[in-house]
Amino acid sequence: MLIACRGSTPITDEVALRAHLAMLLRLENIGVLLGAGASVGAGGKTVKQLWSSFVDDFDESASWLLQEGFVSEQDVDLNQSNIPNVELLADKLAIASAEWLRVDDDKLPNGRFARENLNRAVVKAALLQEPWWTGPSGVSFDEELLKSHRTLLQKLTASRQPAQAAPWIFTTNYDLAIEWAAESIDMSVINGFIGVHSRHFSPQSFDLGYRNIQARGEARFGAYNVYLAKLHGSLTWEEHRGQYYEVQAAGIWPTLKRFAHSETASFGSLVLPSAAKYVQTVGFVLGELLRRFAEFLARPQTSLFICGYGFGDEHINRLLTSALLNPTLQLVVYLPEFVSLDDVSGLAPAVRKLLALQNPRVTVVGGGARAFFDKLVEDLPDPAIYDEDLKELENRLRTAANIASGSAQ
Structure with a gap:
């Protein structure tokens, strides 16, 4: 059973929900905010x-x-x-x-x-899966554990209309799920680091992108890269004399393994989950990434899909709340703990505040496993090039739902 709402209005129709998400994917700017829950299927932990x-x-x-x-x-x-x-x-x-x-x-x-x-x-x-760290080959295309991540990236990039910006992935996770998923399908990731042998942080790289130089007009449909902002840092980041570097996974694995198995007392420049991050993020790298996040939320015609995030980071919660001042921002939150608008006692204070606004630009999907990461990916539609395709998609979804309903009876 679908448990969802848009503002103060319940959503009980699966087709209506998917049609709504299809329209949001057509907005000028699209992004996803992923928390720890989005990596559980790949071996991460809540x-x-x-x-x-x-x-x-x-x-x-x-x-x-x-x-x-x-x-x-x-x-x-x-x-x-x-x-x-x-x-x-x-x-x-x-x-x-x-x-x-x-x-x-x-x-x-x-x-x-x-x-x-x-x-x-x-x-x-x-760490997700330790074998993924041990060699330059990384994750293979047929790796089932990252199937949802790959599908998400493919749906987001393929939904882009000519001249629209590539999608953004914001995450509070340190893991490499997004990077490995993208690499397994040869998708380019712009994460703020540039260079080949010495990848250092250079924020102007976020203002660049990839394109097919042979495509013209409608043939430029889709995007060739995603922007990735790891708001709390990454397992592969190291700090040296005030400069941040991104290290190849296989290269940093020996050090990482020793720390994980208690053979050393400290490791790199990791930022431990802490409310103090709100102060720490004045630093060059994390401050720049949060600025990019705030800038994205302020753009006109923007949709942000949130999944696996427990609303435990106050600095991010403040950005999300203040971002609703943008009259064209649409938020879609997949939250397993959400069961009803009449029962919000078990939700985080930031979520209760969000629901209390009863803003029609905020859509919440709950119901336990129905709001897991893989379900979000399933709900996002396959790419549609023209407006007529969206109408056909909605009709096909509704017809399939009616057939399924008739078969069940």
């Missing part, structure tokens, strides 16, 4: 699964956090549904460690150790 892994794998650190009052007994009891706010926990540890360092407190080593293990749990959750 925040809840990440915390469970931390408690199981680093029970000594979890017990110390409980002893020092950083978490409650309910937090470390995995039989209960209570999950601590990982962002606030990381902030508390950072602030406490700074104070312990100032006064030379003997709690400092344990505090640092706990934070390293929390960071380690995040890294292990973002």
Whole structure:
């Protein structure tokens, strides 16, 4: 059963939902915001699964956090549904460690150790599949675990009309799901880094794109690249003397593996999920990526599809809320926890605020597995070149639905 709404109006017709998404894909600018939930099918973990892994794998650190009052007994009891706010926990540890360092407190080593293990749990959750890191071949085209990511990229790029901009992918994930999926189908990704042997961050690359120099007029249908903004960083980023570099996956894997398996105490320039990121993002790279995100949301005739994101990052939530001042912005949120407009008690405060606006430019799809990443990809239509194709698509969808309904009876 479909559980969805547009503003204050429920959507119960699958065909109507897909037709609505088809129209949004025709807007001038399209983008997707992906959170941890979008990578689960490829081997990633949700925040809840990440915390469970931390408690199981680093029970000594979890017990110390409980002893020092950083978490409650309910937090470390995995039989209960209570999950601590990982962002606030990381902030508390950072602030406490700074104070312990100032006064030379003997709690400092344990505090640092706990934070390293929390960071380690995040890294292990973002590795996806270890074999993908071990060689230059990466992920093959027939890799089933990244099927939805490949299909998403193909549907987004093929939906672009002549002269329309390539789609944007924004993600809070450190993993390489998007990069590997794109490479497996020979799709170009512009992620802000340029160079061949020394890929350094150069934000003007976001103002460039690919095109077929032989195509003219309507033949220029579609896009040849996607723009990727990793808002919290990446497992393959390294910082050296104030400059950020992107390292080839196979090259960084030995260092990454040692850290993930507790053989080293620290790793690279990762930014741990934390509310403090709101302050950290004044830095060159992350600040530029967030600026690009805000700029995208302010563009006329823009649609943003959100999936796998739990609305736990306050700096992103603020951008989404303020972006609704753009009268032509359309938001589509796939949120498994959403069950009804009359029951929002279990949702994140930012989601409740979004729903309370009852804005017809905000569409929410819920219902558990019906709102998972693979369902979003299925709901997005195959490319349509002309307006007549969209009408034909809607008619075909409705006919198929009627046939299925008749067969069920």
